[in-house]
Amino acid sequence: MNGDVKAILSLYRSCLRQIRRLPTEYLRQFFRLRVGDDVRVILDPKHAHLQSTKLKRVRKDLGKLEGANAGYAKCFDYILDTAYGRRGPLRWEILNPLRSEPGVELPPRIIPAVESSRPPFYSREMKALLTSDISVNRALTPAALDHPPTLPPRADPNSPEARALGPFSKRREVNMRWRFFQQKVQKVAFPLQVVLEELPQSGGSASVKTDSASLARVGIRSVGLQDSGVFEEIEALARPPSKDRHSSKNDASSEASSEKPKPTFESHLSTRFLRRRYQQLLSRIPVLSYTLRTTPTGAQVGKYQVKQSPHAVKRYAPVHVTASETDVAWLQLAERSQGKKSR
Structure with a gap:
């Protein structure tokens, strides 16, 4: 048994070495807790029936961590999907509250x-x-x-x-x-939070809020990792630098980003590779928004809508690019010149 404990602790230390190389603090904290909990279960005699399952999971996580730190896209996507609730226990923690609704009869x-x-x-x-x-x-x-x-x-x-x-x-x-x-x-991608969009009766731009107090004020509940700032961090990491430099001053997101520094990657991997991974992650995280409108009579009507982050990689890229007027002119000129040569 002493040899088994040494082997498990050696496996744990190998995981910690790989976890320290992950690019963000959230990923490092998540996998420290995940691997640490699994190792404690493995070493606890009271959970002997779970030891083989947990040991297999730790070994699998170690392989994925090594692949992610080596720059393999599939392994890195696995790490992101696990940490942000696209798979694994966190996904079901987000799902379970949505299977019921307070105040509504079955x-x-x-x-x-x-x-x-x-x-x-x-x-x-x-x-x-x-x-x-x-x-x-x-x-x-x-x-x-x-x-x-x-x-x-x-x-x-x-x-x-x-x-x-x-x-x-x-x-x-x-x-x-x-x-x-x-x-x-089982096939649904679940959001990490709910976004409240309040449209004024007089028109104009909507006010966007994500804090739990604003959601409770209009009678809707929080979802997933509400108030944690995790989704905002994903968007900031996926946003290209050029969009930060040329964003308008009236943009609410740019005002929020000016108040606190933008999160950055702390990794030996290229920033372009990491940003691409987070952009693809955003395509797997829908944005659940609750749009609240005020009718002329003063009543408030709300509706849930599913959107996609503007920084996400689009699922379906256009097959054909629309030709501009300049492209059409060049094509017509080429056809006329080709006709003269054939004569």
Whole structure:
């Protein structure tokens, strides 16, 4: 056992050496806590049933850390996805609160006598994420949330199939609804925070806020890493330097960045490589905004929308570049000269 402890501590020290080489303080703190917790579980006799799983994860993390510090893009993306909740335990910590909504009743039971027969509940945030092609590859329609397309026509008691073959099994309907819900939720990219956009009644630019106090004032809840400044740090690291130099003075983001210094990379890897990794990370982190409008009667109406950071790498690049007037003129000149030569 003494030899096993020495091997585990040696593995832990190897992880710490790689963690110290990560480019940001957030990444270093995250993986120190992650690896440290796993090593404590491995060395605790009370968690003997978890030792093999945790040891395998630490070894995998060490390999990914070594690859990331060596400049391999896939390994670095794995590190970023783990630290920012695109995969792993943090992803499920962000997801679980969105499976319910305070103050909203659960849907009625499909089988009246069975409590567990309630269909899955879609919160307002979850509906916005599932029906947007930014957070999922194939967005769902609002009708698909109420009636999953996987249900057969017989599930409708008024359908010809139900009248001819009899009613569809309620237990099967419950299982199919939950299976559809679980499959779609696993494919959703979840935000790190909610952005509140308040549009004034008189028009003009919207005021953008992300603090929990402002969200609570309008009756919406925080999501993920709200108030931590993590998403703002990702955007600052992904922003090209030229956009910082030429940004307008009226830009709210530039005013916020002028109050405190922009975060920088502390790494032996090239800044261009790291910035590209963070730009691609932003394409996997949707921006969940709550737009609040004031009607002429004075009532406030809000709606969730899913957007993408302007500094993110676009998922679908244009296949054809639109020709400008200058390009068209050159093409016409080339065609005329080619016609003269053929004569």
